[in-house]
Amino acid sequence: MPEGPQIIILKEQLEQYVGQEILEAKGTVKNIPVQNLKNQILTEIKTYGKVLLLCFPTFTIRIHLMLFGKYAINQELNRELRLGFTFETGEVNFYACDCRLISEHLNQVYDWSTDVMHPSFNQVKVLEKFYCHPERLICDALLDQKILAGVGNGIKNEVLFRTHIHPASLMGQVPEAALKNLIRTCVTFSKEYLSWKQEGTEKENWQVYQQRVCLRDQVPLRKEKIGKPVRSCYFCEKCQVLYSSCVF
Ligand SMILES: [Zn+2]
Structure with a gap:
């Protein structure tokens, strides 16, 4: 599943079409005319996090590549086309993705301050959201896009390892300083991940x-x-601290 940094790369690849008219639109998507x-x-x-937002004068099309989406x-790929656009200078086609039409202003739909890749990311806001879920496992909270947008399974594992936190730690048991460090690392790591992805070196930089x-x-x-839902966690029992009353 693409994480926030990969969606930024997709955005950069599509910037060439900004300002252009759609000459043809096609696809089997049912909920968009x-x-x-x-x-x-x-x-x-x-x-916003893992979603791409194509903005038009009076509406937005939201594209989520989900687990198996392709573009x-x-x-053209040899599979069912969900949604495709031909512009004046080229085309883009989306497959196996979730597409929706948004008619509201995006500021009413998305809280940009919780997106790890957004300039208005706000650590305090995210910390408040973490505190609302003291009973949750930290590995679940990191993947909850309503708490922290853009973090996927790869980033989750890496930031927990880099901050020495065991993935099965309970949110309410993790000290505030460790949580702040974790949130900061989500942002710095995601930005590093973007540059590694642009260079094609991201796999060399996975530590866990x-x-x-x-x-x-x-x-x-x-x-x-x-x-x-269950997701793969990679961790070291020796150097990642389990903040919990029970033994994992
Ligand atoms: Zn270790």
């Missing part, structure tokens, strides 16, 4: 995600399915 999109002008592209620029040995202790890492 595809034929009415013809002649609309793409005015801006925004992102193709100036080519899909890795086998702890860099700090040289002991085998554990891989467990943890959380609701």
Whole structure:
């Protein structure tokens, strides 16, 4: 599943079409009147966490690539087209994704201050949201897009490892300083991840995600399915502190 930084890259790839008119719109998406999109002008592209927002003068199209979504620029893939646009200088096609039409102003729909890639990200706001869920596992809260937008499973594992926090820690048990450090790391790591992704070096920079040995202790890492819904957690039992009353 693409995380926030990958959606920023998609946005950058599509910026070439901003200011252009849709010459043709097609696709099997049911909840958007595809034929009415013809002649609309793409005015801006925004992102919120893991979603891409294509802005037109009176509405926005929200595209979420979900787990298996794909997109193709100036080519077609051999699969069911959900939504595709032909502009004056090229085309973009989306597959296996969730597409929705938003008619409200985006500021009424999205809280930009909780998006790790957004300039108005606000650590205090996110900390308040964390405190509202003391009973939740930290690995679940990090993936909750209503708390922190843009963090996916890879970033989750990396920031927990880098801040020495065990993924099964309870939110309410993690000290405030550690939580603040975790939130800061979500932002700094996501930005680093974006630059690695742009250079094509992101896999070399994973320290724990899909890795086998702890860099700090040289002991085998554990891989467990943890959380609701369950997602893979990679962690070191020796150097990641479990803040909880129960033993994992
Ligand atoms: Zn370790």
